[in-house]
């Protein structure tokens with residue numbers, strides 16, 4: 372590596388320290404065969420994986436990727452021939468070895484649009500309806516890509532988004548993938564991106580180097596929201612409920628603050644008041660959302676968790692940004708109604724329900740248990 376030229380880019384600055392580690396890996400010529408990028412949801416792991424792939428394929432002889440060479444340009448468009456993306460797809464009845472031809476035209480169109488969006492915003496999460504696992508076909512196709520195609524320059528990179536979803540069901544996908552990790556083709560790097568490293572096969576984890584991502588800073592989220600022209604009135608509320616999760620910030624970006632406050636108040640009331648009719652409505656709605664629109668489920672639960680956290684802080688007279696919104700009134704009321712309850716335990720219950728989603732458990736049952744357990748906590 373001859374000259375020392377650091378090219379600044381606004382995206383990698385979201386994970387400054389992690390990016391410096393990645394640069395060190397590349398510049399010491401110690402690039403491994405397999406990595407696990409794990410850390411909280413919405414912390415930029417997928418985007419940094421893409422930038423790592425770009426770095427390893429950049430044609431300029433500089434410390435960081437150059438942004439201007441033909442390879443970098445193709446990378447920016449997420450159309451690089453050396454980079455293969457694996458991600459959850461809906462299960463298909465068609466028996467074909469080609470994963471994309473196995474999905475419907477509508478889903479294929481969705482994938483195309485999602486990648487276009489992601490190329491413009493690396494925080495964008497690619498999510499197809501009913502795509503709850505990584506398909507065996509995808510790994511079979513990957514095998515062909517790795518063993519049957521040659522590359523003229525650079526390094527083949529396989530980026531697996533939501534890689535814990537390989538372990539779903541019979542784990543046949545995970546086993547097929549494990550074989551690839553066990554006999555990695557030369558000049559190839561696998562990057563397994565996940566919010567749930569514990570759900571990966573231990574045999575898989577042991578073959579990978581781990582890169583842990585911290586939560587994004589509030590100041591980064593705030594500047595990002597300002598750049599996206601978020602309503603200044605909603606800014607504090609958005610920063611508070613995102614809790615360093617950029618996907619959540621993006622999800623709520625177009626909500627009016629009044630609607631966010633209404634949503635949270637409604638969720639608090641439905642999950643904490645024992646009312647059979649409301650409970651039934653809540654269980655029906657959120658088991659459906661869990662199956663059809665997981666991100667929505669996560670962001671709604673995240674907002675609810677933040678409310679409980681903020682309320683437990685208020686109880687101890689600790690400041691939290693959510694207390695600077697009109698939600699403070701119902702926090703105070705709640706505290707006076709439940710003076711002895713440990714609200715941190717409610718947060719644990721919400722997290723347990725969230726984690727059940729990626730384990731593909733029966734969500735109606737999970738939510739019933741959650742509501743009963745929350746009642747127990749509030750009664751004590």
Ligand SMILES: [Zn+2]
Pocket residue numbers: 428429430431436437438439440441442443
């Ligand atoms: Zn370049």
